[in-house]
Amino acid sequence: MAGRDGTVVCPGSYDPVTNGHLDxxxxxxxxxxxxxxxxxxxPVRKGQTLFTAEERRAFIEDATSELPNVEARIxxxxxxxxxxxxxxxxxxxxxxxxxxxxxxxxxxQLNRKLDPGIESIYMIASPQYSFxxxxxxxxMATFGxxxxxxxxxxxxxxxxxxxxxx
Ligand code: PNS
Numbered sequence: 001m002a003g004r005d006g007t008v009v010c011p012g013s014y015d016p017v018t019n020g021h022l023d024x025x026x027x028x029x030x031x032x033x034x035x036x037x038x039x040x041x042x043p044v045r046k047g048q049t050l051f052t053a054e055e056r057r058a059f060i061e062d063a064t065s066e067l068p069n070v071e072a073r074i075x076x077x078x079x080x081x082x083x084x085x086x087x088x089x090x091x092x093x094x095x096x097x098x099x100x101x102x103x104x105x106x107x108x109q110l111n112r113k114l115d116p117g118i119e120s121i122y123m124i125a126s127p128q129y130s131f132x133x134x135x136x137x138x139x140m141a142t143f144g145x146x147x148x149x150x151x152x153x154x155x156x157x158x159x160x161x162x163x164x165x166x
Contacts, residue, residue, distance in 0.1 A: 006032065006033055006034070006087075006088070006089045007032070007034040007036060007089065008032045008088055008089065008121070009035075009036045009083045009086065009090075010028055010035055010036070010037050010092050010093065011037075011038040011039075011040065011075075011082075011091060012038075012039070012040065013043040013049065013056075014037070014039050014040075014056045014059070014060060015043070015046070015138075016051055016056060016059055016134060016137070016158070016159065017059050017060050017063060017134075017152070017155060018132050018133070018134055018137055018151050019149070019150055020094065020096070020126075022064070023126050023129055024092070024094040024123050024125070025060075025064060025067070025070060026064075028092045029064075029067045029070050032069075032090075032092070034069050035067075035092075036070075036071055036072075036086055037060050037064070037071070037072040037073070038073060038079065038082055038083075039053055039056050039072060039075070040053075040075065040079075041075060042076070050138060050159070050162055053074045056074075057072045057074055059154060059158070060072040063154075078114060080111050080118050083118050084115065088118065089119065090119040090120070090121050091111060091119070091120045091121065092123060093120070093123070094123055094124075094125045094129075095123065095125065096125040096129070096130045096131070096132075096133075104122065132150055137150050137159070138159065147159065
């Protein structure tokens with residue numbers, strides 16, 4: 001396909017993956033040759049995760065099984081190091097609103113400082129997902145809200161079970 005070029009990484013905590021993440025991953029798979037969804041093993045800024053890295057990876061594998069050029073991998077080192085190991089030329093992330101901009105600006109500059117050879121590319125979230133976040137979904141599910149059309153079915157079921165255990 002015209003415009004396809006090389007490997008990119010779509011990094012994140014994915015605790016858990018949402019339909020908004022999957023929109024960015026799917027669109028990336030149409031624009032680039034190979035997409036590695038890079039799952040942060042222990043997110044530094046986000047504290048204890050609801051799901052283990054392996055659980056988060058399995059949800060993504062399951063939800064992207066129809067996309068042959070997408071794979072999900074866990075990483076525990078610096079994102080730019082992981083990207084370099086894969087031969088990726090760019091990091092692709094979604095941008096929902098102005099509120100994301102400050103954080104993503106910092107991340108993009110940090111990653112550029114660490115490795116100027118790896119580009120950061122931002123895709124604007126599709127409007128129907130512009131309000132969606134893993135944190136918001138967890139909050140809704142904690143109080144029994146219906147998250148069925150915000151996350152894959154397997155994630156909704158696992159969240160109900162995990163949060164019910166608490
Ligand atoms: O949106 P997220 O889930 O907070 O993003 C995670 C990630 C790894 C994309 C972001 O923290 C980042 O770009 N960090 C750069 C510094 C780094 O590599 N840290 C190691 C993993 S926390």
